[in-house]
Amino acid sequence: xxxxxDYALGVSPYALQTKLDRAQVIASNLANVxxxxxxxxxxxxxxxxxDVVRRQGQGETVNAASxxxxxxxxxxxTSQDGNTVELQVEQSKFAANSVAFDxxxxxxxxxxxxxxxxxxxx
Amino acid sequence: xxxxxxxxxAASSMRAQTVRLDTVASNLANAxxxxxxxxxxxxxxxxxxxxxxxxxxxxxxxxxxxxxxxxVVPSNDQPLQRYEPNNPLADxxxxxxxxxxxxxxxxxxxxxxxxxxxxxxxxxxxxxxxQQGLLGLGEQS
Numbered sequence: 001x002x003x004x005x006d007y008a009l010g011v012s013p014y015a016l017q018t019k020l021d022r023a024q025v026i027a028s029n030l031a032n033v034x035x036x037x038x039x040x041x042x043x044x045x046x047x048x049x050x051d052v053v054r055r056q057g058q059g060e061t062v063n064a065a066s067x068x069x070x071x072x073x074x075x076x077x078t079s080q081d082g083n084t085v086e087l088q089v090e091q092s093k094f095a096a097n098s099v100a101f102d103x104x105x106x107x108x109x110x111x112x113x114x115x116x117x118x119x120x121x122x
Numbered sequence: 123x124x125x126x127x128x129x130x131x132a133a134s135s136m137r138a139q140t141v142r143l144d145t146v147a148s149n150l151a152n153a154x155x156x157x158x159x160x161x162x163x164x165x166x167x168x169x170x171x172x173x174x175x176x177x178x179x180x181x182x183x184x185x186x187x188x189x190x191x192x193x194v195v196p197s198n199d200q201p202l203q204r205y206e207p208n209n210p211l212a213d214x215x216x217x218x219x220x221x222x223x224x225x226x227x228x229x230x231x232x233x234x235x236x237x238x239x240x241x242x243x244x245x246x247x248x249x250x251x252x253q254q255g256l257l258g259l260g261e262q263s
Contacts, residue, residue, distance in 0.1 A: 016256075020124060021184050023252070027128045027245050028173075028187040031135035033238050034142075035171040035189055043184075065184060091241060098248045105255050112260045 008115060012108040014052045014062060018045060019101040021065045026094045029073075029085050036081035040073040040090065127176065127186055128249050132242045134174075134188035139239040141169050141191050146232045149223050156218040158211045163201035164221035166228075169194050197222070 006013075022043040032038040048065045055062045075084040149166045157163040172192035199222035207216030 020252070023249065024124050024128050024131070024184055024186045027131045027249075030238075030241050030245055031131045031138075031189045032171075032173045032187055033135075033241070034139075034234065035173045038173050038187070070184070087237070087241065091244070094245065094248065098252055101252050102255060105252075105259065109259060116260075 009108065009111055011049065011052055011056065012104055012111060015049065015104045016101065016108060018043065018048050018052075018065055019097055019104060022097050023094065023101065025070065026090055026097060029090045030087075030094065032083075033085045033087050033090070034083070036083055038083050038085060040075070040085045041070045042073050042093070044069055044071050124184070124186075125249060125253050129246065131186055131188045132245045132249070134190060135242040136239055138169070138171055138189045138191055139235045139242070141194070142235040143232060143239075145169055145194060146228050146235065149221075149228050150225065152221050153223040153225060153228075155221055156206075156209060156211050157201070157220075158213050158218065160201050160203070160219050163219035164223075165196040165201070166199065166221065166223050167194050167196050 022045060025041055025043050029038075029040045029042075032040075043065055048069050052062050073084060073089075075086055076089070077086070078084075145167045152164040155164045170192040172190050173187040174190045175187050201219040202222050203217050203219055205216055206212055206218045209218045212218050
């Protein structure tokens with residue numbers, strides 16, 4: 001079996017990219033917290049990742065997340081100006097997402113360490 | 123990787139909130155400015171925020187939204203007319219006109235703006251840490 005680096009690292013690089021994309025979407029929400037009529041969006045992480053896993057399993061090229069994967073957030077409370085961003089919600093999602101990013105990073109690092117050990121044999 | 127886009131978004135938010143704080147400062151400073159006529163009286167100014175969707179340059183890329191100031195508009199509130207015949211600015215009837223500024227409203231606006239500004243600072247900090255972590259990928263510790 002030929003060693004493919006893509007295959008060796010599994011889904012971790014895509015998980016990292018998806019979390020970074022999600023950070024971008026939530027940062028947009030946070031920036032537009034006071035923009036009238038702005039609708040908060042979020043990335044459907046599960047849908048993106050299950051697509052990545054399916055494509056990888058079939059040996060297809062894996063697409064990055066696009067606008068098609070964005071969903072609108074349902075606010076807990078409506079506001080007069082039509083803005084659906086709730087500051088606390090977005091802040092907690094952003095924090096959780098960035099910790100998840102660090103976790104993916106750790107997994108990726110461990111995989112790279114494992115590969116290095118396999119290559120060097122010590 | 124789209125770190126640059128996130129930095130841009132956070133920066134646009136900080137810029138917009140700074141303009142908002144500027145208008146609050148201007149409104150509060152002019153709360154007691156008198157004028158000789160209703161037209162010359164100071165009117166509260168407010169920024170109008172607008173989201174700017176970034177152009178999706180290549181397929182399979184996320185279009186994120188930064189924020190921009192569309193305009194700064196004066197309020198429609200009528201200036202307050204007061205009878206102060208001793209005021210040097212008074213018109214023939216002894217009236218002067220004061221800016222119609224609600225100080226409490228301005229203070230609330232200021233707190234909201236500084237809160238949003240702080241959340242952008244937090245985003246920048248976090249993204250910086252994330253990028254730092256990514257740079258150290260594969261390093262032997």
